[in-house]
Amino acid sequence: MEIFARVVSAGSMSAAGREMALSPAVVSKRIRRLEDRLGTRLLQRTTRQIAMTEAGQGFYERVVAILASVEEAESFVTRGSAQARGTLKVTAPTSFGRLHIAPYLGRFLEDNPDLAVNLDLADDFVDIVGEGYDLAIRIAELSDSSLVARRLAPVHRILCAAPSYLSRYGEPRSIEDLQENHVCIAAAAQDPWRLMGPRGIEIVRTGAPVRTNSSEVVREALLAGVGVALRSTWDIGPELRDGKLRIVLPQYRASKDVGLHAVYPSRRFLPAKVRVFIDFLAQLYGPSPYWDAGLDAWLAEPNVVEIG
The missing domain is CATH 3.40.190.290 (D-Maltodextrin-Binding Protein; domain 2)
Incomplete structure (x- = not known):
């Protein structure tokens, strides 16, 4: 399952093999074995790319949740002696990520030495489940969905x-x-x-x-x-x-009531690496974020013109 998920997120068997230190032949063999056991094709292969079948898409969405739950279960057992570990894959808006996430990654990684962060910046809403992200930072008026959102800060x-x-x-x-x-x-x-x-x-x-x-x-x-x-x-x-x-x-x-949110797939167990990053950002920003310093009077009283 992990190999299948890596192939989908990496976009090719060779790229997934490099990430997992496996040869493309081994990756291909494991995928074929998985498809044989399930009795259905999960991936359409061409010489240039792979694409998920309809069955593969549904299977992938569930596999991502399963793997996250396994990681959380292992983290629960070892939480007393181990910190969050692994690679955290995050997507965020371009300007916000550059200004208010990137400068603080050093502090976060110092506190979590067993973690690595893959931060992708894009202004379009990405399919975080389909593209294998652990969470997204979004500045929006969120609509109802199967995703879970935690409000990190107000946006004025x-x-x-x-x-x-x-x-x-x-x-x-x-x-x-x-x-x-x-x-x-x-x-x-x-x-x-x-x-x-x-x-x-x-x-x-x-x-x-x-x-x-x-x-x-x-x-x-x-x-x-x-x-x-x-x-x-x-x-x-x-x-x-x-x-x-x-x-x-x-x-x-x-x-519009727009807020800054951390959005992640709905699941019973939140992976430790996701939880610590969300907690870090919530503490960093909070209900009165640092970027609003000096604007408090205007934010409380809209008729105030001068900014101190």
Whole structure:
């Protein structure tokens, strides 16, 4: 089962063999033996790639849970004398992972010397079961699913602009002023904006001269004074504090209840390596994350404009 799961996650028998120190011939023989015992084909093989059959997909999803439960059972027996071990495979949003996970991996690995971390950064939602991830870090309003989610921290999104932009165009005084007389920049997936304010939810369609699919491009354009953007405080907290950015229309903020979550497959036993990483992040961030330091007054009172 472990060899089959490794072949699927690695994408080929040779890659799985390298990970497990087995020859491709041995890997292929073990897969054939598994298929013979089950009486069905799990993988479709070509000269260039492998793909799961329908039976293989269902089997893989269950095998991943079984292997995790075995690991957790072994961890339970040895928990008194051993720390979490193995390789932890994590996916996270690109910017957040670079800013708020990567700098702290050294501390985490010092506390867990028997663990290795494989951190993949991507802005698309990945199939964590199908692609063999232990957990995903997601910034979203989560929908119901078979996955388990633990909220790690709140996420606040605010309107802001660079002083250079505001000196040229002035500060917007209303949503109508913002939409009619200002440049609003957003990645395609974040357009339009849904803002909560004194009049309830209002929609702002950006229509910016800069079009991009990259949130990081929006951030750089914002800092360069191109326009007004709706950004998360985890992304621009330092720039707000040092004056590189200023909050505009502080009575408005994103309407959705978006949070930072650790998401992992639903199972009875949570592997120790997953548990310690989630606990580490929950303690690192918490209900008042460090990136919101200095913004407490504004977050508590939306009408506050000045940031100390």
